[in-house]
Amino acid sequence: MIIFGIPLFGNPPKELCTMIEDKLLILRFKQGRNGALRQIYDKYKVELLKLSIVLTGDVNAAEDMVHDVFVKFAQSADRIRLTGSLKNYLITSVINRTRNYRRDNRRRSEIGLDKVDLVTSAERGPLQWAVLSERLELLSRAMQELPYEQREVISLRMETDLPFRRIARLQRTSVNTVKGRYRYGINRLRSLLNSEVDK
Amino acid sequence: MNSADKIKRLFEKAELGINPNADEKVFQDVFQARQKITTKTPAIPGIWRITMKSPIVKLAVAAVIIVAVLLGINQFGGSGTSVVWAEVARKVEASRGLIFRCTDSTASDEYDYSIAYTSPRYCRKDFYKDGQIIRTAYVDFTGSDTNTLIDVFHIHKLCMTTTFKKSENGLFLEWRNDWTNPSFLVQTILSGEHSKLGRKTIEGVLCEGIETTDPACFGSLPGPVNNLQVEFRLWVSVETGYPVLFESKMSGEYEGQWDESGCVIDQFQWDVELDSSILELNIPPDYEKVQRPGVVGP
Numbered sequence: 001m002i003i004f005g006i007p008l009f010g011n012p013p014k015e016l017c018t019m020i021e022d023k024l025l026i027l028r029f030k031q032g033r034n035g036a037l038r039q040i041y042d043k044y045k046v047e048l049l050k051l052s053i054v055l056t057g058d059v060n061a062a063e064d065m066v067h068d069v070f071v072k073f074a075q076s077a078d079r080i081r082l083t084g085s086l087k088n089y090l091i092t093s094v095i096n097r098t099r100n101y102r103r104d105n106r107r108r109s110e111i112g113l114d115k116v117d118l119v120t121s122a123e124r125g126p127l128q129w130a131v132l133s134e135r136l137e138l139l140s141r142a143m144q145e146l147p148y149e150q151r152e153v154i155s156l157r158m159e160t161d162l163p164f165r166r167i168a169r170l171q172r173t174s175v176n177t178v179k180g181r182y183r184y185g186i187n188r189l190r191s192l193l194n195s196e197v198d199k
Numbered sequence: 200m201n202s203a204d205k206i207k208r209l210f211e212k213a214e215l216g217i218n219p220n221a222d223e224k225v226f227q228d229v230f231q232a233r234q235k236i237t238t239k240t241p242a243i244p245g246i247w248r249i250t251m252k253s254p255i256v257k258l259a260v261a262a263v264i265i266v267a268v269l270l271g272i273n274q275f276g277g278s279g280t281s282v283v284w285a286e287v288a289r290k291v292e293a294s295r296g297l298i299f300r301c302t303d304s305t306a307s308d309e310y311d312y313s314i315a316y317t318s319p320r321y322c323r324k325d326f327y328k329d330g331q332i333i334r335t336a337y338v339d340f341t342g343s344d345t346n347t348l349i350d351v352f353h354i355h356k357l358c359m360t361t362t363f364k365k366s367e368n369g370l371f372l373e374w375r376n377d378w379t380n381p382s383f384l385v386q387t388i389l390s391g392e393h394s395k396l397g398r399k400t401i402e403g404v405l406c407e408g409i410e411t412t413d414p415a416c417f418g419s420l421p422g423p424v425n426n427l428q429v430e431f432r433l434w435v436s437v438e439t440g441y442p443v444l445f446e447s448k449m450s451g452e453y454e455g456q457w458d459e460s461g462c463v464i465d466q467f468q469w470d471v472e473l474d475s476s477i478l479e480l481n482i483p484p485d486y487e488k489v490q491r492p493g494v495v496g497p
Contacts, residue, residue: 024352024355024357027489034230034233037229037230037233038226038230041226041229045217045222045225046215046217049215049217050213050215053215063225067225067228067229070225070229071228071229071232073229074229074230074232074233074236075232075233075235075236077233127218127220127221127224128218128221129217129218129221129222129225130215130216130217130218131215131216131217131218132215132216133213133214133215133216135209135212135213135214136213136214136215138213139209139210139213154206158206158207158210159210182203186202186203186206187202189206190202190205190206193206193209196209
């Protein structure tokens, strides 16, 4: 039985099962089993790539960031103190790198980084990692029309199901502010993607 | 469907493919980054220590008590004035061993249902998926100052043993004591408003039921849950005086999110003498065994 995201008498909800599974994976990984690293990588790569793509609107940059997140994780996993879930840890890593990326590219941003066209799969080289569907390209473009904070809230909520409270913690703001950003973001996306949303 | 739901659906439909060649190259980079780390693996903090430090899990652990209360309803729910319910309390108290099935109404990918075997000194719970046991949890309450949880994850071929000091379990595992303490349960159940449901036949057994929708039966909750709503129904065989069916629905707002759940507990076997082989540890030899002694308090 499950209530409030918590297990009753050892019947863990999916989130807790994931957490237990992740902790087992990390335990095995720390014990030197490379199969565990592969499992972690396979489990989260798509979700992290999607998150990064909708946040940045730049597939190449998103690939680099997620690649970097996994490399850093592999290098530092022994030192990581996982008090929460692995998923949240990786998501936070992507968010931090995205913010750094934006900060480092401020000059580009001043000339309209958020407005650059999405680099689509077809325009990229043979070693492209992520292959975007038309719908994801459309969504990513629309997301770039939102202020970054709204984009972050929408992405985290829609792509990773993070609760508002956690997003608020990540954005160092109040839950109400996050909910406001979410509301405005949804309305704006709705108007931008009107026909697509109703399909 | 509101705008948020539609956008959510759009996100779900926005697919991302992975180029397998590039994927392998990226993974090799990650793998090599790992290989370069030659530092010997430091001591790993206990999984269960980590788990128990988590507020969510503390809440979860505390919620085990709530289950005890729920099962208390199973076992001792009553108006306090009815002869039938007083008899239920007496019979359940005298029950040596108990087997029951628990099915969540909330869809779970992890398992379909679980079967619990309990005795005053041991407890075992098997989690089933597609007819196969995917996980078995054993609890041993017989230690003088420790309780032991042995969790066997069959999919992972992993057996994790955790020892808890009885004095430091917090709420975890102590629920067993509460469960076996009828006066605690009767007191808890009777503290809430409850009503009789009359009689009905369940799988050929004439039953009498009671219902409570009083959240107060939980007592004080271990975390901030708003708008808690509960609906518990217990059906007891008129002939045997033992519970036959327990249904629950709960909902509330936790961490800003609405959450709801429910379960059906049935297939009760009361006052059974459990074969010792059921509660005996059965761990295949090829399973990895992990000890978590660090969980025991400082």
